[in-house]
Amino acid sequence: MTTPALVDLRSDTVTRPTAAMRAAMAEAVVGDDVYGEDPTVNALEERVAALLGHEAGLFVPSGSLGNQLGLRLHAAPGQEIVCDQLAHIARAELGAAAAFSGITFRTWPAERGLLDVDAVAGLIAPDAGPYLVSTTAIAVENTHNFGGGTVQPAAAVAAVARLARDHGLGLHLDGARLWNAHVATGTPLAELAAPFDTVSVCLSKGLGAPVGSVLVASAERIAAARVWRKRYGAGMRQAGILAAAGHHALDHHVERLADDHARAARLGAALGVDAATVETNIVVLRVPDAAAVAQTAAAAGVLVSALGPRLLRLVTHLDVDDAGVERAVEVLAPLAAGS
Numbered sequence: 001m002t003t004p005a006l007v008d009l010r011s012d013t014v015t016r017p018t019a020a021m022r023a024a025m026a027e028a029v030v031g032d033d034v035y036g037e038d039p040t041v042n043a044l045e046e047r048v049a050a051l052l053g054h055e056a057g058l059f060v061p062s063g064s065l066g067n068q069l070g071l072r073l074h075a076a077p078g079q080e081i082v083c084d085q086l087a088h089i090a091r092a093e094l095g096a097a098a099a100f101s102g103i104t105f106r107t108w109p110a111e112r113g114l115l116d117v118d119a120v121a122g123l124i125a126p127d128a129g130p131y132l133v134s135t136t137a138i139a140v141e142n143t144h145n146f147g148g149g150t151v152q153p154a155a156a157v158a159a160v161a162r163l164a165r166d167h168g169l170g171l172h173l174d175g176a177r178l179w180n181a182h183v184a185t186g187t188p189l190a191e192l193a194a195p196f197d198t199v200s201v202c203l204s205k206g207l208g209a210p211v212g213s214v215l216v217a218s219a220e221r222i223a224a225a226r227v228w229r230k231r232y233g234a235g236m237r238q239a240g241i242l243a244a245a246g247h248h249a250l251d252h253h254v255e256r257l258a259d260d261h262a263r264a265a266r267l268g269a270a271l272g273v274d275a276a277t278v279e280t281n282i283v284v285l286r287v288p289d290a291a292a293v294a295q296t297a298a299a300a301g302v303l304v305s306a307l308g309p310r311l312l313r314l315v316t317h318l319d320v321d322d323a324g325v326e327r328a329v330e331v332l333a334p335l336a337a338g339s
Helices: 019-026 039-051 063-074 096-101 117-123 154-166 178-185 189-193 219-231 240-252 257-270 290-299 322-338
Strands: 056-060 080-084 104-108 135-141 170-175 198-202 213-217 282-286 311-315
Touching: 019 240, 039 056, 039 213, 039 240, 056 063, 056 219, 056 240, 063 096, 063 135, 063 170, 063 198, 063 213, 063 219, 096 104, 104 117, 117 154, 135 154, 154 170, 170 178, 170 189, 178 189, 178 198, 178 257, 213 219, 257 282, 257 311, 257 322, 290 311, 290 322
Parallel strands: 080 104, 080 135, 135 170, 170 198
Antiparallel strands: 056 213, 198 213, 282 311
């Protein structure tokens, strides 16, 4: 009897580079990136900055580092950045902003990670004086990971951007899955990134590269971020091998994100999830005992993430095809119904 193939829905970070991507990596022209001499890295930084409508870019090993460098540009030790309570920078980067940069957060409640302009306005405290922590920036996530792949409404982003400008605050975008927002809405990437001073985008999630993110901003900010990248021990040498995977991903894997979105919609519908909450490639499934369902599903060859006592996250990606979705439904539907 043939054992069904493993279906890994834990995250879109688990993808493996395709054969064509591996070939592009093997053929990459490289140099020493710390010296600014890797042509493939330089071209990727320029390319992503242009796509997002910003002046310059910096290739970094991870989305977390891209975010942390961006935050560092906005706040000095003892200052704060505000974000929603489900934000990746607050929940899933191990307190890096505090540990490395002395930055604190305050957060607002966020249903499905969606922006609440009134909540942001009520939270910020620019120039709070000698007794209270001063807010220096607002951070937004699009699409929103723990919110379930939600796309931030353009009107809400614009309102938060006006709020930031009116109060002299910086604006950072955790755009790890901004590509998904672009494909889901048809909005140009530059338009999605335009309101923000700093933007971090990942190549190693939906786009399927094995490593890498790019931080974009003004040339002045990126020059400062490059110093901090080296200071944090993330200066890379012949990184063009990795950057080549990013180029291949941009050439071949952006528009195909629509396939992931369609598969997530089918998966959510089959599991009884409200279709309005499945906007991109993430499905959030509510069950009485998430850990038990995840454990039983794993034993049957379907891997999912437990986000909390009653929440499961299922993420479609390059390595999950139609057969994988059907197998996931076969395993998860009875568990969700009977848990």
